[in-house]
Amino acid sequence: MPAEEFVAGWISGALGLVLGHPFDTVKVRLQTQTTYRGIVDCMVKTYRHESLLGFFKGMSFPIASIAVVNSVLFGVYSNALLALTATSHQERRAQPPSYTHVFIAGCTGGFLQAYCLAPFDLIKVRLQNQTEPRAKPGSPPPRYRGPVHCAASIFQAEGPRGLFRGAWALTLRDTPTLGIYFVTYEWLCRQFTPDGQTPSSGTVLVAGGFAGITSWVAATPLDVIKSRMQMAGLKQRAYRGLLDCMVSSARQEGLGVFFRGLTINSARAFPVNAVTFLSYEHLLLSWG
Numbered sequence: 001m002p003a004e005e006f007v008a009g010w011i012s013g014a015l016g017l018v019l020g021h022p023f024d025t026v027k028v029r030l031q032t033q034t035t036y037r038g039i040v041d042c043m044v045k046t047y048r049h050e051s052l053l054g055f056f057k058g059m060s061f062p063i064a065s066i067a068v069v070n071s072v073l074f075g076v077y078s079n080a081l082l083a084l085t086a087t088s089h090q091e092r093r094a095q096p097p098s099y100t101h102v103f104i105a106g107c108t109g110g111f112l113q114a115y116c117l118a119p120f121d122l123i124k125v126r127l128q129n130q131t132e133p134r135a136k137p138g139s140p141p142p143r144y145r146g147p148v149h150c151a152a153s154i155f156q157a158e159g160p161r162g163l164f165r166g167a168w169a170l171t172l173r174d175t176p177t178l179g180i181y182f183v184t185y186e187w188l189c190r191q192f193t194p195d196g197q198t199p200s201s202g203t204v205l206v207a208g209g210f211a212g213i214t215s216w217v218a219a220t221p222l223d224v225i226k227s228r229m230q231m232a233g234l235k236q237r238a239y240r241g242l243l244d245c246m247v248s249s250a251r252q253e254g255l256g257v258f259f260r261g262l263t264i265n266s267a268r269a270f271p272v273n274a275v276t277f278l279s280y281e282h283l284l285l286s287w288g
């Protein structure tokens, strides 16, 4: 099993993550809190109340976890394609796999990465939703003192299963949308690259960026539900399950609720995934 794809997936994912985290914080807050009038209002309030650091809340854990999550995604994707088509990453430009194979390999990568991602994503969302400014004398301390304290508190209160709150919604979100992600990337690369050649850096950037946008547009409805289920049990009401969360969110806030965070998600997705694919392709090329 070639291991370079796992390492390249990790490094490229970390670069994309740092670039996209401030957008991600705004998105999570818009999806789970009703106090903001929109993106700009959320950014202004976050900055005034918590300074620039507020946008980077909850980032340390994803940086550590991206090693597992993105390397599983890209490593499983590439190795699933190898199993389906008997071609290595380098051979795939001369013998391109069918889109059905790309989709199946993407869904497989998405399904497996969702389970690795679930506990890390839960902790990230809980920390991003703490709107208290960093410890100031006299102000009430935030519920969680950091990622380890957050994980330990959830574990103590709810046991190991608590750490997988929202995992079902996450799996449903990521399995098909990662198929869409890789198919869009491959399709765009092939449109702008002569047969048998390696796509240029510009093509990889654009194809990666649009793969990010397309997959996140498809993922946003379940992303909203996932974030709400992860927050359930704290400030918000607890839901009886995924369907209950969908129905009661739509009843209370209308169908528009499923598109909360769509604009910020798309704005974030382009640079994050352009950088992710560019560094992934370059790393694999330089390792030959």
Ligand SMILES: CN(C)C(=N)NCCC[C@H](N)C(=O)O
Residues within 6 Å of the ligand: 013, 016, 017, 173, 174, 177, 178, 181, 212, 215, 216, 219, 269, 272, 273, 276
């Ligand atoms: C629609 N979904 C779930 C994805 N496209 N997931 C792939 C993640 C890529 C990058 N780390 C990001 O956060 O955009």
